[in-house]
Amino acid sequence: MLPAAAALSCAVLAPLAHAQDGPPPGWVGPAPGWSGGVLMGAAAVPEYEGSRHTRVQPVLGGEVYWRPGVGPNAASVAFGSRGLVWTPWQTTAGTASLGLSVDPGRVDDDERKLTPAGLRPGSADLRGMGEVKMTALVSASGSVALGPVSLTGALRQAVSSHRGTLMEAGLALPWQLHRHAKLTITPGVTWADRRHTQAYFGVTPQQSAASGYARFDAGSGLKSQQLVFDFDMAFSRAWHLQALLRVHRLTGDAADSPITQRTRQTSGLLALRYEFQL
Incomplete structure (x- = not known):
């Protein structure tokens, strides 16, 4: 499970617009060469x-x-914030990619160290959970x-x-607000x-004794629903303003876990993006 900041960063960086000279007509994905x-x-x-607390970070x-x-x-x-990604197929009909990235895990204190995937999630509210x-x-x-829309997965x-598995599905709905501004709405x-859910939302007998949370066995199933609003506005060929809002609701055993303090959570990002082509 990537931390929300890293996930937001990945969502922003994934659709990098094409650099200064632009790609050929009908081109999908990165421009030719280095960019x-x-x-x-x-x-x-x-x-x-599942935390009720929010932090602001660069x-x-x-x-x-x-x-x-x-x-x-x-x-x-x-190669970058999303890890290493190889995309062998990218056309107007769709895309397909293989990737290698990092799940930063979680800590049970407030000393969250910086990793290749951003600051590690965690809180002193989880003390004793390990x-x-x-x-x-x-x-x-x-x-x-x-x-005009895209089914993503x-x-x-x-x-x-934990050796857990996640499957994600969404529907990207683009809305061209202006020649240089676009809003994409993605429900998913x-x-x-079980391995993923137990690692992040389960409470073993040992964890219960150390933390005070009630024992809880978490199983597989639908973990969350989300709605993402991604706004992009170009000031020039190189400079873009990016604003992203993600509304997230935990479901199933993730929502029922004793460590879950809030099932509905909101994340946001506001950033400048500079693009280049070598």
Whole structure:
């Protein structure tokens, strides 16, 4: 489970607009050659998934793309805030990608260390619950165009630590407000297997004795529903303003867990993005 700030940063960086000279007509994805972007701003996120407390923190991210200029269907490679992502298929009909990233886990105190995926989630409210250790994540994701909207999906598997699995699905609804401003609204859902849900929302007998929370066995099922509003406005070919609002509601065992203080949570990000092409 990526922290909300990192997830917001990934959502912002994923659709990097094309750099100064622009891609050929009909091109989908990064422009040919080397390109990328840098994101600078601030995010407001829950201390951990299910927390009633919110923290504000700076966000600094970036991503570099490489794509051979051999046609609009050419594969691309990206490295940065989303980890390492290979996209072998990207057309107007849809996209498909494979990725390697980091799940920062969670701590049970207020000393959240910086990781490649951002500050680790956690709170002193979880004292006695112990640490959910960091792990690498492998993922497969894609989208399918359905007229003006896109059906999106992702499968994420933890390599070590809890070894949990997440499946995500959403529907991206773009709205062109102005020639240089676009709002994308994406409702979505997330399903989690028992290993993931137990690691983040379950309470073992040992954890119960150490923390005071009641014992709780968490199972697989629909973990959350979310609605994302992503606004992008271009000041020039290189500079963009990004504003993102994510409304998130925990469901099932994630909502029923004794460590869940609030099932409805809101995250936000406001940032400037600079894009370049080499």
